[in-house]
Amino acid sequence: MLRETTLTTAAARLAHLFFDMRGRRSFTTPKKALILKPCCVSQVMLTTPLLAVLNEAYPDTQFDWAVSQWARPAVAGNPRITELIPAGEAGLSGANRSELRAFIERVRAEAYDTCIVPSRSSWLAYVAWRAGIPQRIGLDVNGRGFSHTMPIQPIPEVHHEAEIYLSLAYGLHIDPQLIVQRGRMEFYPPDQARTAVTARLVEEVDWLGDVPLAVLHPGGGHNPLVTDEQKRWPLTRFARLGNYLARRHGARVVLVGAKSDRTVATALAGMMSQPVTDLTGTVSLGEVGALCEVADLYVGNDAGPTHIAAATGCPTLAIFGPSDPRLSGPFAPQGRVISLASETAVSTPFTWDDGVSVEEAIAAADRLLAKETA
Numbered sequence: 001m002l003r004e005t006t007l008t009t010a011a012a013r014l015a016h017l018f019f020d021m022r023g024r025r026s027f028t029t030p031k032k033a034l035i036l037k038p039c040c041v042s043q044v045m046l047t048t049p050l051l052a053v054l055n056e057a058y059p060d061t062q063f064d065w066a067v068s069q070w071a072r073p074a075v076a077g078n079p080r081i082t083e084l085i086p087a088g089e090a091g092l093s094g095a096n097r098s099e100l101r102a103f104i105e106r107v108r109a110e111a112y113d114t115c116i117v118p119s120r121s122s123w124l125a126y127v128a129w130r131a132g133i134p135q136r137i138g139l140d141v142n143g144r145g146f147s148h149t150m151p152i153q154p155i156p157e158v159h160h161e162a163e164i165y166l167s168l169a170y171g172l173h174i175d176p177q178l179i180v181q182r183g184r185m186e187f188y189p190p191d192q193a194r195t196a197v198t199a200r201l202v203e204e205v206d207w208l209g210d211v212p213l214a215v216l217h218p219g220g221g222h223n224p225l226v227t228d229e230q231k232r233w234p235l236t237r238f239a240r241l242g243n244y245l246a247r248r249h250g251a252r253v254v255l256v257g258a259k260s261d262r263t264v265a266t267a268l269a270g271m272m273s274q275p276v277t278d279l280t281g282t283v284s285l286g287e288v289g290a291l292c293e294v295a296d297l298y299v300g301n302d303a304g305p306t307h308i309a310a311a312t313g314c315p316t317l318a319i320f321g322p323s324d325p326r327l328s329g330p331f332a333p334q335g336r337v338i339s340l341a342s343e344t345a346v347s348t349p350f351t352w353d354d355g356v357s358v359e360e361a362i363a364a365a366d367r368l369l370a371k372e373t374a
Contacts, residue, residue, distance in 0.1 A: 012122035030114035039091030041304025044071040046162040049183040055080040073285035077188035118165040119140040160333035187311035193286035212251040212296040219261025220303025246274035315368035322350040338364040
């Protein structure tokens with residue numbers, strides 16, 4: 001397992017001195033570049049603003065992305081990417097030595113002239129170097145970017161992950177106005193996903209666009225590497241919000257999620273007194289994105305689909321528990337996304353007792369729906 005530890009950080013700092021003595025190099029415009037950001041869906045989505053800016057700044061460059069199977073749907077339809085390089089089921093953090101060696105050789109065979117490493121990771125810095133990529137541009141925090149030919153420090157006083165990744169664009173002296181204009185999350189549902197969703201909305205949801213469509217994602221909090229069910233807003237509160245949306249706004253309520261969220265969604269549907277359509281476990285991430293393109297409201301926890309919803313432009317209510325939206329909330333234009341969190345959200349131990357209330361969520365949903373119908 002490739003984990004950042006005190007030992008790997010110390011080794012990276014020592015290696016940093018060696019690469020410093022060899023000298024760093026000035027930037028040259030890439031012809032073929034690899035973005036090395038394998039995991040996970042939320043973090044991959046928060047890197048799409050950087051991809052958008054780089055593609056706009058260097059339109060003749062081929063950009064590929066090394067991504068895990070788990071996070072692949074987040075960027076599979078992105079037209080700014082030429083090829084996706086497989087990086088294991090769960091990303092390189094779960095790779096053993098032979099798998100890591102095979103990945104490095106796979107990347108080496110592509111003959112990239114540039115590698116972009118948005119993560120603060122000594123392991124990914126090592127991978128880019130061992131793959132023989134001559135120009136390596138990445139974040140350098142606590143010496144972890146030891147092998148980068150262009151190590152870049154995050155912008156001071158910036159804390160949100162997407163803005164930290166965009167530090168690389170500023171470090172390359174890309175026009176700040178371009179960064180501000182284009183530096184937003186992007187998601188492109190496949191055409192077949194749009195077709196499938198259109199049919200299901202008519203046949204299963206009985207929705208023709210005549211009433212608001214509200215998408216609820218009550219699950220999340222898990223990926224191949226981490227499980228944190230505390231990220232889930234209590235189901236009783238989801239149920240009260242869903243009932244309110246149906247009664248007050250006449251909304252069609254649809255539940256979505258992965259197969260692993262089926263138990264949660266079934267329980268939520270059972271709690272609701274208003275009609276609800278449960279599509280959990282039967283829709284892909286691409287189809288969730290296609291659904292959000294036409295929906296009037298999305299409500300979800302701190303999970304990958306919430307970032308996808310926001311990236312499509314859907315009015316999005318993101319509910320945070322133990323994590324902080326100021327660090328990792330959806331990175332989208334203001335007014336289309338409301339992130340709610342308790343003032344004690346990052347306290348230890350965290351409980352939902354002082355977390356986001358139903359009343360707060362209702363008020364936020366009302367504001368988003370009012371803007372959608374204005």
